Amino acid sequence: MQIRTMTEKDIPAGTRLKDIAGWNQTEADWRIFLNAGRDGCFVAEVDDVVRGTAATIVYGGRFAWVGMVLVDPENRGHGIGTTLLKKCLEYLDSIQVPCIKLDATPLGKPIYEGLGFASEYELERWTLKRRREDLPRQGQTDPDEFMPAPLLENVLKADREVFGADRSAVLRAVNRAAPRFTDSVWNAGGMEGYAFGRRGSFADHLGPWIAKDEATGHRILDRFLAQSSREVVLTDCSNANPFIKRILQARGFEYSRPLARMFRGRNEYPGQPELVCAILGPEFG
Ligand SMILES: CC(C)(COP(=O)(O)OP(=O)(O)OC[C@H]1O[C@@H](n2cnc3c(N)ncnc32)[C@H](O)[C@@H]1OP(=O)(O)O)[C@@H](O)C(=O)NCCC(=O)NCCS
Incomplete structure (x- = not known):
């Protein structure tokens, strides 16, 4: 080898x-x-x-x-x-x-434990299967409605706090590939939530999906589902979030499999996991 x-x-x-x-x-x-x-x-x-x-x-x-x-x-x-x-x-x-992190499947976890990784918290993959006749019509978003550059910069700034580090290059690439899934919710006091999404090989994937409260979380999910034209929708939600399961169950998502967030080294920048409804994905965090 x-x-x-x-x-x-x-x-x-x-x-x-x-x-x-x-x-x-x-x-x-x-x-x-x-x-x-x-x-x-x-x-x-x-x-x-x-x-x-x-x-x-x-x-x-x-x-x-x-x-x-x-x-x-x-x-x-x-x-x-x-x-x-x-x-x-x-x-x-x-x-x-200084620190190495990953989201482990049950098959990968023993290998990482053997190499000194410790568990931080649990994540779960949830899946929504929709019937073709229930899907929204495609092309509902006017490209002019895609997120303007200054607003995207504010979202990326907020994400540095929530994630714990700067992953703007990755999120910019995600936004370029599927701008209709980039979303944010604001009120007079500031950012209430935001989301990005990817068109995967067999499903649309919602994440990162960030919300300060349950109503905002619902709103972001409903807007994503209205933009997605795929029968299968995936999201990797955080068990550190107090309301995410209620939102997913209310929209018909079902539990698929567990993931373990793990780290090796000094975990000095854990971000704000309580605001995370769903991560970007196990491969990127
Ligand atoms: C997880 C995955 C990458 C492991 O790959 P792998 O090459 O089988 O891993 P290893 O061979 O190094 O280790 C697997 C097991 O074989 C054992 N092993 C290691 N070297 C060995 C050897 N020379 N001979 C026999 N067994 C060996 C390991 O101790 C380990 O045993 P354990 O399950 O009891 O801990 C593989 O199962 C996979 O691709 N799974 C699907 C995708 C996935 O879940 N990836 C992980 C994402 S976090």
């Missing part, structure tokens, strides 16, 4: 692995990692075929995220996942990132 850094040419191989795992990412998501720094993205090859991937992204020097940890089912249980993870940690330690 050989580990090397990932390039654009490896995106189809990475996409094959994430399709086998039933994940919703697109080529654009791999590009976000590669554009952020390809020195921190790795593939594992066995007999010149890519059998594993792991990618990292550093957020403003405060912490890094590890995502897209995937191994071909035919090659699992031989240490490829652990070796890829060690390579990520070695790289992030070499550039002196």
